[in-house]
Structures are given as C-alpha cells and as structure tokens.
Amino acid sequence: MKTSASPRFPSFFTVAFFLLFSSSFSETRNFLPRGSSLSVEDDSDILTSLDQTFTCGFYGMGDNACWFSIWFTNSKERTVVWMANRDRPVNGQGSRISLRPDGAMVLTDVDDSTIWETNTTSTDVSRAELLDTGNLVLKDTRGKILWQSFDFPTDTLLPNQFFTKSTKLISRLGRGMYSSGYFNFFFDNNNVLTLMYDGPDISSIYWPDPDFGVFGSHRTNYNSSRVAVFDEMGNFLSSDEFQFSASDMGFGIIRRLTMDYDGNLRLYSLNNETGLWVTTWEAMLEQCKVHGICGRNAICVYTPKPKCSCPPGYEVTEPGNWHKGCKPKFNQTCSQELTFVQVGQVDFYGFDLNYTQSISRDTCSKFCLEDCRCVAFSYRLSGDGRCYIKSALFNGYKSPNFPGSIYLKVPASVGRYESAILSGTNPICGSNDSTIMMGLPSMYDTISKKVKWVYLYWFVSAIGVIEILIASAGWLLFGRHGVPDSVEEGYCAITSQFRKFRYAELKKATMNFKEVLGRGGSGAVYKGVLADERVVAVKRLEGISYQGEDVFWAEVSTIGQIYHMNLVRMWGFCAEASHRLLVYEYMEHQSLDKHLFSRSSLGWKERFKVALGTAKGLAYLHHECLEWVIHCDVKPENILLHTEFEPKISDFGLAKLSNRGGSNSELSRIRGTKGYMAPEWALNLPITAKVDVYSYGVVILEIVKGIRLSNLIIEDGEAQESELTRFVRVVKPKINCKEESWIEEIVDQRLNGEYSRRQVMKIVEVAICCVEEDRDQRPTMDSVVEALLECEDESKIHSPYAQ
Structure with missing residues (x-):
C-alpha cells in the first residue's frame, strides 16, 4: 500500500512484524488514511474488508481501461459490485485514487485530470474505510460517516443497502463491458419499483407487467417513502408492498441483487466451494418479455433458449449486434400494391395507432392498408376479435400462449416469396454470472415473516460499532507501517505466472536458439527448456521497434493476461536492448x-x-x-x-x-x-x-x-x-x-x-x-x-x- 506518510517502528519490531504478518498484511488492510493514495500499477494497492468478503481497488488489465471498484474477493470472476467511474475508465499506468488533505476522495488519470471525486471537501474526513458490508465510507475522527458508496450504486444492491427514490440500478452494456447499459431498476413516479428499457430509440417499462397495472401486479402506489431493502436471510421488502425471498433463504450466505445486462433483475448466492454464483430468484421468468432485448423489428423466440430473430421480409441491421434489430429488405410506399405476411403466435408490444374490439380480421387489415403510417397489425382471438394497428415494431416476442398473430405489411411482390419463418436467429447473451437455477420462486411470492425494519437498523448499527473497534485496534497496531518494496516485489513474483525473462536466460534455455520449431512473418520460434524444467516455445520478434521496455511491457502484459483453453498461454517476455522475445507454452503436436x-x-x-x-x-x-x-x-x-x-x-x-x-x-x-x-x-x-x-x-x-x-x-x-x-x-x-x-x-x-x-x-x-x-x-x-x-x-x- 503506497501512502504519503509512513512513520517507522523500531527495527526489532519491524523484523518481528514481517515474520508474522507480511504474508497477510496487504490482504487485511481495510482503510486509507487522509493524504494517502492507491496506485493503478501496484496490484497490492488494495483495501480488503476485515472479514475478507470485499476488495476495493483498481479493476482492469494491463494497459487497458481500469475502474476504481469494489468486488467480491472470493468469487471466481472477481464479481464487481460498485464502480466509481464506470463510464470514464482510466489508464492502466499513472492513474491513482487519493484521499486528499481537503477531505475529498479523487480519482485521477495518467495526465492528472480529475475523472471522479466525492463531494466531501471537509477537513473532518480522516479516512476511507471498506466495511464488511461492501460499503466504502469516508469517516471523520469520531467515526461518523460523511460519504458512502451505498448511496451511489451501479448495477448491484447488497444486503442492508437501502434502495431509495434517489438511487437506481443501471445494467452493464454487455458481456465483458462495464459502461452503463439500457436497463434500469428504480422507483417510478407512481412510487412503484420498476424495470425499464431506456434505449437509443425508445423507453419502455416492462415490469411489473404493463397489461396488469399496479394493483393487478399486487403493488400499491399509496406510499411516498419509496424505500426497499433485503436482509441477511435473503428476504426483500419494498414500500410498494413488493416482496420475495431467496430460494435458499437463511443466514451465512453471501448474496447480491443485480440488474443484469440482459434486462433481468436477479438475486444471486455465492457457492463458497466453486466461487460461482447461483440464481435464487429472478424478476422475469419469461426472458422474451424483456423490452428492447432484440431491437427494432426483431422478435425474441425460444429455441428452447431465448434467441433474436428477424421476421419475414427483414434482415439483421448489424450482424452480431441485436440492439440494432432488423431492417426491411424492401422500400414501402403507400402507392404500391401491398399485402400481409402472417407470423403466428407473435406480438409486438406498444406503438398502437388504434385499438378496436369485436371486429373481423379482414376489417382490421383494411384499417392498416388505409393508414399509411401502419407497418403491421396484431389480431387476437381471445373470445372477441381484437385489432391493434402498429406504427412501429418494438419488443417483439413469440409465445405459444399468445392467442393471435402479427400481420406484417409488405409490398405484394415481396409477400409472394416470403414464408412466415423467422430467420437470422442468434442467441441472446444471458448473464454469465448465473450457473445454476434453483427452484425459483414467483416474483409475487409473499414472505411468511416480513422484514423488521427495527431489526435491520439494529443489525447495521451493531456491525458498524464492531468494525470501528476492530479497525481502530488494527490501526494502532499495524496502520502506520509501510511494506518495504522488496517484500512487495517478492509477493508479486510469487503470485504471478507471467514474468520478465533475461536474454541470457532464454539464450541458455534454447541452447543458443538451436532448434527451430517454425518461422512466420513476425519471427522464428525456438524450442527451449527453462530452469524449472518447463518446455517452452520462444519467439524472436523481428522488424519491430519500440520506444522502450516500459512500452513493450505495457502491451505484452495485456496479451499475457488473456487466458482461454483454446489460446496458447504466454509465460513471459524479454526486452533487453534490441532483443524482443515472447515465451509461450510448448505444444507437443505442433501446428495444424x-x-x-x-x-x-x-x-x-x-x-x-x-x-x-x-x-x-x-x-x-x-x-x-x-x-x-x-x-x-x-x-x-x-x-x-x-x-x-x-x-x-x-x-x-x-x-x-x-x-x-x-x-x-x-x-x-x-x-x-x-x-x-x-x-x-x-x-x-x-x-x-x-x-x-x-x-x-x-x-x-x-x-x-x-x-x-x-x-x-x-x-x-x-x-x-x-x-x-x-x-x-x-x-x-x-x-x-x-x-x-x-x-x-x-x-x-x-x-x-x-x-x-x-x-x-x-x-x-x-x-x-x-x-x-x-x-x-x-x-x-x-x-x-x-x-x-x-x-x-x-x-x-x-x-x-x-x-
């Protein structure tokens, strides 16, 4: 941990301290004193909650975008629960987070520009502290919280974190992406918890089900408090009377409630043995009912997994990006001869020019033909013929339970050749956090025992008091001591499999580059054996110039941290003088x-x-x-x-x-x-x-x-x-x-x-x-x-x- 002030203990205590505590010191420090900072370039510059559940620091890889974040320490993928700068990542070199003397916590980029800061310019701030609840707080000398990350959630809510009218969960943009996405969870103007798609083209509420309304969804808008919370047992309660329980309800389980990038709100529990997350509740049991998931004109179908598809006469607008939906293959004008292509059990939600009940399908089609704005009509056979004239096609889905069809208006020359088969299916990426589905309860299941607000306040307060006592003791004993650079470097070397090799070391391993495995446009590859008896392939890069070793390190370290079972693993590199070499794992069967x-x-x-x-x-x-x-x-x-x-x-x-x-x-x-x-x-x-x-x-x-x-x-x-x-x-x-x-x-x-x-x-x-x-x-x-x-x-x- 790098700090600007680092008073020293007597030398005899220093020796004893490192013998006993050096291996765990960087893992257990949960606070940052005023005037100190964390560097993006030092992996050990982190804060870890006292119970080891949460870690706070820079999240990213090498020279890529990095975020000041809080994540679960023991989850397999280091699942992030909060980000300060989700839409403004910083550079992987030269960036830092500082608790300045004026009391503000400030994130700066490599050029010292301010990317993010707290609104606490009070000299009363004495420290930043990561609590066992996952809450990053700024405290004064008396332990009073002056700022907390719990008031500014990103896409995740944690136990005992109050969700209010001034907070909102916003999904990520997609898999492996951390910027703000299109799906929101919040209290709307009717005081009701809501899921909404807020995309570039439209905004549309899809939960609670718009067809049922507030009271039909077992909610009430007769409240003004707009507050919700879930407790340590997995019980959730909201002031609009919405409530549910985790399917594994009970104490001792690490949980999170996340607004996923596929538009579904899910409650997860952590499997401590595997480090994987288990879905124990989700809001949308039918994924295709999520609005905006497949883009304009597109249809969500189950095959059996939910997939996006283009209707007859349409094609994908941008292959691989279903947010852009589908585009028509034809140019349509009111003067041409028009007809309809029927697609059964498909509906598009909203954008109705007109709604008529108890009419025939032919009359409905006539209404659409006579209105130049109409692009399709929906006709339902649910006891009485219902006709919906559509001005646009959004939120399409196919369901065997839908008692009707969509009729697409197309030029007659197109309609004769188009069959009602959904084309261009592509999978919808579900949440990569969810691995197991456990007997999910309905979104409207009631809790047999309601959450007691007094209990929650008492619980949070008690935890806070205990943490203050423990943190204070830790500060008095260990807090003023800085870890020597030699210890930090040794720790990093032990924990990292990717490292820098000396040229002499690789020259010896390859017996002076004797055995050539192959040659390519970027250089020759030689077989070698390292001192630890690992067989490797050493590639000598040719015709490549660099400004210096630091630039080469920044680029190669990024590649070295990419890992997949179908990618050759890079073990390290060499950058001495003009030599540029890469060290890979050896493949016994050579190339295809x-x-x-x-x-x-x-x-x-x-x-x-x-x-x-x-x-x-x-x-x-x-x-x-x-x-x-x-x-x-x-x-x-x-x-x-x-x-x-x-x-x-x-x-x-x-x-x-x-x-x-x-x-x-x-x-x-x-x-x-x-x-x-x-x-x-x-x-x-x-x-x-x-x-x-x-x-x-x-x-x-x-x-x-x-x-x-x-x-x-x-x-x-x-x-x-x-x-x-x-x-x-x-x-x-x-x-x-x-x-x-x-x-x-x-x-x-x-x-x-x-x-x-x-x-x-x-x-x-x-x-x-x-x-x-x-x-x-x-x-x-x-x-x-x-x-x-x-x-x-x-x-x-x-x-x-x-x-």
Whole structure:
C-alpha cells in the first residue's frame, strides 16, 4: 500500500512484524488514511474488508481501461459490485485514487485530470474505510460517516443497502463491458419499483407487467417513502408492498441483487466451494418479455433458449449486434400494391395507432392498408376479435400462449416469396454470472415473516460499532507501517505466472536458439527448456521497434493476461536492448498444417474438434476480452495442437504489437498471409474482426478438403482461379438447392468415408458464409460457435461416423 506518510517502528519490531504478518498484511488492510493514495500499477494497492468478503481497488488489465471498484474477493470472476467511474475508465499506468488533505476522495488519470471525486471537501474526513458490508465510507475522527458508496450504486444492491427514490440500478452494456447499459431498476413516479428499457430509440417499462397495472401486479402506489431493502436471510421488502425471498433463504450466505445486462433483475448466492454464483430468484421468468432485448423489428423466440430473430421480409441491421434489430429488405410506399405476411403466435408490444374490439380480421387489415403510417397489425382471438394497428415494431416476442398473430405489411411482390419463418436467429447473451437455477420462486411470492425494519437498523448499527473497534485496534497496531518494496516485489513474483525473462536466460534455455520449431512473418520460434524444467516455445520478434521496455511491457502484459483453453498461454517476455522475445507454452503436436497437408492425416473427430475449438478461441478474443483482439493472421500454421489434439491459437495480439502507431498498410504487410486475407485488406478498408472470420472460413474448408485452397488452378498452362473461388462457385448453389451429392466429392479422400455428413455440411455452410466478400454478410464468431455446437455430439450418435 503506497501512502504519503509512513512513520517507522523500531527495527526489532519491524523484523518481528514481517515474520508474522507480511504474508497477510496487504490482504487485511481495510482503510486509507487522509493524504494517502492507491496506485493503478501496484496490484497490492488494495483495501480488503476485515472479514475478507470485499476488495476495493483498481479493476482492469494491463494497459487497458481500469475502474476504481469494489468486488467480491472470493468469487471466481472477481464479481464487481460498485464502480466509481464506470463510464470514464482510466489508464492502466499513472492513474491513482487519493484521499486528499481537503477531505475529498479523487480519482485521477495518467495526465492528472480529475475523472471522479466525492463531494466531501471537509477537513473532518480522516479516512476511507471498506466495511464488511461492501460499503466504502469516508469517516471523520469520531467515526461518523460523511460519504458512502451505498448511496451511489451501479448495477448491484447488497444486503442492508437501502434502495431509495434517489438511487437506481443501471445494467452493464454487455458481456465483458462495464459502461452503463439500457436497463434500469428504480422507483417510478407512481412510487412503484420498476424495470425499464431506456434505449437509443425508445423507453419502455416492462415490469411489473404493463397489461396488469399496479394493483393487478399486487403493488400499491399509496406510499411516498419509496424505500426497499433485503436482509441477511435473503428476504426483500419494498414500500410498494413488493416482496420475495431467496430460494435458499437463511443466514451465512453471501448474496447480491443485480440488474443484469440482459434486462433481468436477479438475486444471486455465492457457492463458497466453486466461487460461482447461483440464481435464487429472478424478476422475469419469461426472458422474451424483456423490452428492447432484440431491437427494432426483431422478435425474441425460444429455441428452447431465448434467441433474436428477424421476421419475414427483414434482415439483421448489424450482424452480431441485436440492439440494432432488423431492417426491411424492401422500400414501402403507400402507392404500391401491398399485402400481409402472417407470423403466428407473435406480438409486438406498444406503438398502437388504434385499438378496436369485436371486429373481423379482414376489417382490421383494411384499417392498416388505409393508414399509411401502419407497418403491421396484431389480431387476437381471445373470445372477441381484437385489432391493434402498429406504427412501429418494438419488443417483439413469440409465445405459444399468445392467442393471435402479427400481420406484417409488405409490398405484394415481396409477400409472394416470403414464408412466415423467422430467420437470422442468434442467441441472446444471458448473464454469465448465473450457473445454476434453483427452484425459483414467483416474483409475487409473499414472505411468511416480513422484514423488521427495527431489526435491520439494529443489525447495521451493531456491525458498524464492531468494525470501528476492530479497525481502530488494527490501526494502532499495524496502520502506520509501510511494506518495504522488496517484500512487495517478492509477493508479486510469487503470485504471478507471467514474468520478465533475461536474454541470457532464454539464450541458455534454447541452447543458443538451436532448434527451430517454425518461422512466420513476425519471427522464428525456438524450442527451449527453462530452469524449472518447463518446455517452452520462444519467439524472436523481428522488424519491430519500440520506444522502450516500459512500452513493450505495457502491451505484452495485456496479451499475457488473456487466458482461454483454446489460446496458447504466454509465460513471459524479454526486452533487453534490441532483443524482443515472447515465451509461450510448448505444444507437443505442433501446428495444424503439419498434419493437414502431409501424409499423416487427422481423423474427422480431431478435425471437428479443431474447427470448434478454434472458433471458441476467436470468439473469446472478439467478444469476451476486456480489450477486444483481432488476430489478423488466422491460418493453419497459427493453430497449434495440444494433448488429444485440442487446438490452441497462437500469435494473437501480435498485430497490435507490430502496428503500434502504424498504418493499415503496414499492418497488412506484417500480418497478412496470401490465401487467407479478407478482401478488405486489398481494398484498404478499415480492419475489423470480420477479417478473422474470413480467414477462419478458409481454414475450416481446408480442414474438410485436406488441401491448400489458396493454390491456383492451372488449365492450359495458365492460372484460372484459386481453389477457394472454384469451391465456393461450385458448392454454394448446390447448398442453396438443398443438394447433398457434393459431400462425397469434396471431403478429404484420406478419411476413407469415416466422417459425419451432418458435421461436414454444417462446417461447409458456415465456411461459405464466413468467406463472403461483403464483410457485413459474414457471421460473428459467437454465432459460428453456436452453429457448430448444434452438431457437436453427432459423432457420438453415429458409430463410427454417419454416412
């Protein structure tokens, strides 16, 4: 912990202190004295509650965006419960949080600009303290709280944290993202707890169910206090009479109530053994009833998981981003001949131009045709015909319980060819925190024993008194002592597997770079054995210049902290003088090309495993990393094979290293490989993750055929076209016509017919989509993984493989 004032104890006590307490000191300090600060660059600069439940410090990775946060110490993913600067992240170097002499707690960026601060410019503030409740507080010398994080929640409410009319829970924007999203939990103007989608196009309340109203949802707006809380047992009570209990109700369980980025409000309990969260209650039992989840014109369907889909005549606006919804494939004017396409058991909530009861469907369609503003009508058969004329299509969902259909108004030329099949389905990302669903109670279950407010006040007060006593004792005994730099460095070295190597150390490990494992555009790779007997692969980077070791460290440390089972693990780096080396784990089966394009061939089971595992690795880089990574050079040579031929992608992140401050042309020269490069490289278009999707498509087609598709076809002594171009030209029409005779013709003959026809067809269909010239037509890697997972178990069903 770095502080500006650090009085010393006598030397004999210093020795005794570190012998007894140095290993746990940084873990148990729960306060920051006035005039002190925490640095973003020191992982040990944290505050930890006395009961070890919560940790406060900088949350982030390497040189990426960082946030001053509070998180659960023992949760597997370090689940964040509060952020000071969620929409204004700071740099991973040079930033700090300080408790200044004027009493204000201030977060500054690397350039000393103020990003966030408390409104406590009182000299009475003596310390910042992290309580066992997860509340970060500023206290005066008498222990009075002058400011607390509990008054400014982000997306999470903790036990005994009061939720009032002046507070709000706002979801994250998405998976792996921490900025404010579109879903809110708050008390509305009617004094009722509410869930609302507040997106760029619309704002819409979806809980409690708008169809039932306040009283129909067992709420009351006859109150003005607007306060809610949940206790240590998992009981929740609100002044609007809304209440529920956790399915695992009882003491001794760590819980949180979170507004998730998928629009659902959930109560979680922590499994102490696994560090994973269990959902013990949720507000929305039907996820598709969440408004705004699939964007304009889109429909939420269950298959059986909730997915987003485009209705007939519409297509995805921005592949991979369902917040943008769907767009019509046609231009519609009032002067053209119009018709309707029926989609059964589908409804869109709201935006009704007109509502009419007890009329026929034909009359309803006539109303829509005569109104140029109408884009569709909903007709319900619930005893009497109900007609809803729609001016816009938001909040669409399909349910077998919906007694009606939506009728989309389209040009007659389009309607004749459009079938009522929902197209373009893509999964809705649910909360990645939830792992198990435990007998969820209804949102309107009542509590047999109501929360007693007096008990809650007493409980919080008692905890506060105990914490003050313990913290005071700890301060008197340990608080004025600073940890020496040598102890901090030793602790960091022990806990970190990623480290800096000396050049002499790597030169010895590789026997002066003797055994070459392979060469690529960024340098050669050598086999080595470290002093601890680990076998490694050492890559010497070539043609790369840097301003200094600190810049190289900042970039490489980011890559070193990226971890996924389908990505090669980086153990460290070397940056001495002009030497730039990276140290990776060693892959015993080497790269995919050595098995795919040689006499020794992989079986189909291993090939499908490589295709799926590579897709998972790329999906992680594109969608789940804190800093999204574009590989830029996906090819068989960069797909290494581990034990049991599990694929691991290598060289990810090197495009970022190689092109620091460079241009797109430089990036193309360094990272591109002929035959795997997407068309946008040659067209000098902005480079996006879709270049990796294209390259992946080429690779998995090569997995099926067993040959290089970048090779040119020679006829009459002249090069005609590439193998890839001819393959797509020949096979794509056959797939569109639902033919299957082509499968035997294109599969690698070395497999001797031992393969799954369904898996081959799925891979080829996916690959042809991936190599589309128009990058907007290519799928995301997330959707590729979903597609391949649908037939992952095919080889287990058929023995040895389906024919």
